[in-house]
Amino acid sequence: MAPPDTRTQILDAAEHLFAERGFRGTSVRAITDLAGANLAAVSYHFGSKAELLAAVARRVIEPINAAQCAGLDRLLARTPDPPVTELVEAFAGPLFDEMPAGDEGGARTARLIVTIIVDPAEEMRRWTGSAEDTVRDRYLAAFGRALPGLSPEELWFRIRGILAVTAVDRVEVYNGRPPASLSPVAGEAARRWAITFLAAAMSAPPTGT
Amino acid sequence: MAPPDTRTQILDAAEHLFAERGFRGTSVRAITDLAGANLAAVSYHFGSKAELLAAVARRVIEPINAAQCAGLDRLLARTPDPPVTELVEAFAGPLFDEMPAGDEGGARTARLIVTIIVDPAEEMRRWTGSAEDTVRDRYLAAFGRALPGLSPEELWFRIRGILAVTAVDRVEVYNGRPPASLSPVAGEAARRWAITFLAAAMSAPPTGT
DNA sequence: ACCCCTTTCATACGTTCGTTTGATTCAAAC
DNA sequence: GTTTGAATCAAACGAACGTATGAAAGGGGT
Numbered sequence: 326m327a328p329p330d331t332r333t334q335i336l337d338a339a340e341h342l343f344a345e346r347g348f349r350g351t352s353v354r355a356i357t358d359l360a361g362a363n364l365a366a367v368s369y370h371f372g373s374k375a376e377l378l379a380a381v382a383r384r385v386i387e388p389i390n391a392a393q394c395a396g397l398d399r400l401l402a403r404t405p406d407p408p409v410t411e412l413v414e415a416f417a418g419p420l421f422d423e424m425p426a427g428d429e430g431g432a433r434t435a436r437l438i439v440t441i442i443v444d445p446a447e448e449m450r451r452w453t454g455s456a457e458d459t460v461r462d463r464y465l466a467a468f469g470r471a472l473p474g475l476s477p478e479e480l481w482f483r484i485r486g487i488l489a490v491t492a493v494d495r496v497e498v499y500n501g502r503p504p505a506s507l508s509p510v511a512g513e514a515a516r517r518w519a520i521t522f523l524a525a526a527m528s529a530p531p532t533g534t
Numbered sequence: 535m536a537p538p539d540t541r542t543q544i545l546d547a548a549e550h551l552f553a554e555r556g557f558r559g560t561s562v563r564a565i566t567d568l569a570g571a572n573l574a575a576v577s578y579h580f581g582s583k584a585e586l587l588a589a590v591a592r593r594v595i596e597p598i599n600a601a602q603c604a605g606l607d608r609l610l611a612r613t614p615d616p617p618v619t620e621l622v623e624a625f626a627g628p629l630f631d632e633m634p635a636g637d638e639g640g641a642r643t644a645r646l647i648v649t650i651i652v653d654p655a656e657e658m659r660r661w662t663g664s665a666e667d668t669v670r671d672r673y674l675a676a677f678g679r680a681l682p683g684l685s686p687e688e689l690w691f692r693i694r695g696i697l698a699v700t701a702v703d704r705v706e707v708y709n710g711r712p713p714a715s716l717s718p719v720a721g722e723a724a725r726r727w728a729i730t731f732l733a734a735a736m737s738a739p740p741t742g743t
Numbered sequence: 744a745c746c747c748c749t750t751t752c753a754t755a756c757g758t759t760c761g762t763t764t765g766a767t768t769c770a771a772a773c
Numbered sequence: 774g775t776t777t778g779a780a781t782c783a784a785a786c787g788a789a790c791g792t793a794t795g796a797a798a799g800g801g802g803t
Binding site: 345346350436439444446479486490492518522525526528529531532 | 655705733
Binding site for chain 2: 754
């Protein structure tokens with residue numbers, strides 16, 4: 326068994342705390358304490374707190390992007406024009422499946438992503454690479470073929486709708502306030518509900534002028 | 535014309551800055567500087583930074599809640615069981631209409647709300663009153679009658695989906711990263727797109743077991 | 744003219760933050 | 774055994790933060 330790499334332990338601790346308290350709400354000291362490392366280790370291994378966030382974000386996003394890409398490949402290998410429902414499944418599914426286990430059904434990771442996306446600070450959007458853009462553009466093209474008559478702008482609006490529903494929905498689960506006495510959402514049920522919800526939404530006819 | 539009330543100017547400045555930089559990213563000094571007031575004015579008029587946020591949030595949410603409530607009243611006065619599409623319009627419409635003008639189509643205010651909802655800190659959810667719960671429960675009941683066969687849990691999931699789409703969608707518009715060369719979403723178009731998208735989503739048949 | 748109460752002001756306090764520094768440890772390379 | 778370079782460490786830096794304090798200002802009512 327490999328020794329507990331300090332760098333990895335800092336990544337784990339940061340992922341946990343950023344998700345739990347946000348970027349600004351998490352001090353470097355809290356991260357190194359939880360990781361059992363020295364305060365200066367963050368500067369040494371990552372350069373700065375912002376670059377640590379970027380490393381955390383990349384590690385979380387990467388498997389999701391890969392699964393989205395693979396899912397689309399699988400669909401396109403079968404037919405050049407997959408139906409909307411299957412595109413939704415391939416795009417939104419990994420947002421549920423590719424979250425680390427023991428993570429309250431991925432809610433903590435979902436919150437991490439939302440925290441990053443929503444944050445107004447500039448440095449929070451510095452970490453994205455071209456891989457994300459590639460996946461996005463491929464799905465845009467596929468959805469465009471499956472939904473002829475939809476303007477590119479409205480299509481882009483709907484794609485963002487998918488992200489909004491899958492991400493924010495679970496964030497709100499995470500920090501509470503459901504109406505009194507509603508059993509918490511089970512992980513697998515939420516996934517199916519989201520696919521149902523989003524497949525119907527994506528399949529809506531184009532909005533008239 | 536009334537004199538520029540210090541308290542109001544602080545509210546305005548705080549609303550602007552909280553939306554632009556988030557709660558933790560905004561210092562009390564930045565607020566009072568923008569408001570042209572003294573640093574201690576925040577403590578004097580509001581007690582603390584957190585209570586200032588609560589006041590800002592209440593001022594923004596109140597007209598939205600009122601419009602949602604009035605819209606539902608109007609529908610119910612016509613028929614005891616309004617169709618799904620009209621319920622969506624009444625619920626989501628005010629999220630577009632009741633945002634202050636000169637606000638980049640409400641995107642800045644939408645971002646303020648999302649910033650507050652998403653924030654993990656405890657004090658960010660201290661300001662909500664019973665008015666919000668009342669509106670939410672009334673729409674839950676109305677949607678429940680319009681969508682028989684939907685479990686309360688899935689219904690709650692869908693309601694949150696509405697909020698997610700209307701709010702987050704415009705936040706992402708606000709801090710950028712659309713695919714290359716897509717004209718920015720016009721305010722009125724986004725509103726219609728959202729209603730189309732959400733009406734179809736809400737009308738989806740219940741997810742089978 | 745005096746007092747009272749609200750509002751504003753300059754200043755300071757104590758804390759926490761991200762980052763830097765220079766010494767120290769330690770295992771492998773020579 | 775000595776050297777080397779990566780990794781860790783305690784300690785400190787200056788800056789920024791939220792809040793508190795006590796004095797000053799302002800304007801009615803008497």
